[in-house]
Amino acid sequence: MTTLxxxxxxxxxxxxxxxxxxxxxTIVSLLMSDECCVCELVEIxxxxxxxxxxxVAKLKSFNIVTERRQGQWIFYRxxxxxxxxxxxxxxxxxxxxxxxxxxxxxxxxxxxCCN
Amino acid sequence: MTTLxxxxxxxxxxxxxxxxxxxxxTIVSLLMSDECCVCELVEIxxxxxxxxxxxVAKLKSFNIVTERRQGQWIFYRxxxxxxxxxxxxxxxxxxxxxxxxxxxxxxxxxxxCCN
DNA sequence: GTATTATATAAGCACTCACTTATATAATCA
DNA sequence: TGATTATATAAGTGAGTGCTTATATAATAC
Numbered sequence: 001m002t003t004l005x006x007x008x009x010x011x012x013x014x015x016x017x018x019x020x021x022x023x024x025x026t027i028v029s030l031l032m033s034d035e036c037c038v039c040e041l042v043e044i045x046x047x048x049x050x051x052x053x054x055x056v057a058k059l060k061s062f063n064i065v066t067e068r069r070q071g072q073w074i075f076y077r078x079x080x081x082x083x084x085x086x087x088x089x090x091x092x093x094x095x096x097x098x099x100x101x102x103x104x105x106x107x108x109x110x111x112x113c114c115n
Numbered sequence: 116m117t118t119l120x121x122x123x124x125x126x127x128x129x130x131x132x133x134x135x136x137x138x139x140x141t142i143v144s145l146l147m148s149d150e151c152c153v154c155e156l157v158e159i160x161x162x163x164x165x166x167x168x169x170x171v172a173k174l175k176s177f178n179i180v181t182e183r184r185q186g187q188w189i190f191y192r193x194x195x196x197x198x199x200x201x202x203x204x205x206x207x208x209x210x211x212x213x214x215x216x217x218x219x220x221x222x223x224x225x226x227x228c229c230n
Numbered sequence: 231g232t233a234t235t236a237t238a239t240a241a242g243c244a245c246t247c248a249c250t251t252a253t254a255t256a257a258t259c260a
Numbered sequence: 261t262g263a264t265t266a267t268a269t270a271a272g273t274g275a276g277t278g279c280t281t282a283t284a285t286a287a288t289a290c
Contacts, residue, residue, distance in 0.1 A: 004209060009141050012210050017135030021248080022128040029124065038267060051249060053268055072257045072266045087209040094119060094202040095127050136278080153237060166279060168238055187236045187287045 007087055015084050018062055019091060023047065024055050028078065031065055032092050033099040035077035043110050044101050064088060122202055130199050133177055134206060138162065139170050143193065146180055147207050148214040150192035158225050159216050179203060 007015070019025050023045060030036060030044065041052045056076055059065045066079040079085060105111050122130070134140050138160060145151060145159065156167045171191055174180045181194040194200060220226050 006211050007209050009137055009144065009210060012206075013135055013137040013140045015135075016131045016140065016206070020128055020130075020132030020135040022124055023248085025128045025131065026124050039265090048250075049267070050251085050269080054248080057268075069257090074267065087206065090205045090209070091127075091131070091202065094122050094205070095124060096121050138278090154235090163280075164237070165239080165281085168236095169278075172238075184287090187234095189237065 005083060005086060007084060011084070012087070015062060015064070015087065018058055018064065019088070021055070023051075024059060025095070026098065027052075027055060027059065028064065028088065029092055029095050029098040030102065031076055031078045032089075033097065034102050035068070035075045036102070037073040037075050039073075040102075040105060040111065041076075044105055120198060120201060122199060126199070127202070130177060130179070130202065133173055133179065134203070136170070138166075139174060140210070141213065142167075142170060142174065143179065143203065144207055144210050144213040145217065146191055146193045147204075148212065149217050150183070150190045151217070152188040152190050154188075155217075155220060155226065156191075159220055 019028060026045060027041060030041065036044075038049060038052050038056060041047075041056070042049050045052065056065065060067065060076075062084070063079055063082045064084065065076045068075045068077070078088065082088070102111075134143060141160060142156060145156065151159075153164060153167050153171060156162075156171070157164050160167065171180065175182065175191075177199070178194055178197045179199065180191045183190045183192070193203065197203070217226075
């Protein structure tokens with residue numbers, strides 16, 4: 001058994017505040033299943049592109065997610081190397097899996113190609 | 116192995132928003148160690164009584180904490196019967212133990228009697 | 231009864247937040 | 261080259277948040 005990496009109350013509360021928004025919490029849950037680009041998140045969450053971009057930027061600023069550029073697209077995923085990842089992971093464990101919503105996107109032919 | 120009780124994204128984000136305040140997160144961590152009354156939390160956190168009362172009221176409104184009246188005092192503790200307790204517990208696990216701060220209060224003779 | 235102690239609650243205010251619209255940047259394609 | 265697509269960013273706005281001060285409620289002590 002390894003000891004759990006501790007996060008101080010200041011950092012912890014800031015992380016929880018970031019995750020304490022339904023849109024961002026959904027994004028994190030989605031990205032826990034698979035990486036997505038902004039336009040995919042726009043399609044899934046039915047929200048404006050700037051709004052999604054701003055949410056993702058906040059998650060990125062706290063190192064919760066990382067990006068990977070591929071052509072025009074920037075794919076985001078949960079940063080498993082982050083110090084806060086263990087906490088993020090143990091939160092998402094209590095939330096319903098979002099894999100289905102990505103699969104639905106795939107079935108509709110809206111995956112990767114971004115429409 | 117038992118299945119984890121799931122919390123939907125709406126409830127989950129609301130819970131995290133509540134925990135995403137440093138004062139409230141500290142209170143929850145403290146109450147995870149032991150029950151406290153408002154005046155004890157005032158002493159530990161060095162904040163005004165109305166401010167602490169308002170924070171505790173928010174935690175109570177989401178069923179994160181419960182109260183137990185004893186004379187003039189109302190003792191608060193984490194509600195282990197709450198549906199969200201498993202999530203609360205797994206968050207606090209990642210945060211530093213706050214038992215010491217209660218013990219310090221005890222040593223200073225400021226425990227229970229509320230000054 | 232009145233005074234004291236503990237707590238809750240109400241109103242006001244500065245600040246923050248999540249959205250909007252508009253625009254800028256960047257990569258691809260014709 | 262210019263047009264299109266994907267994303268970021270800036271400015272503005274209305275709603276929400278956390279504190280303050282002031283007051284109300286409730287239990288105890290005298």
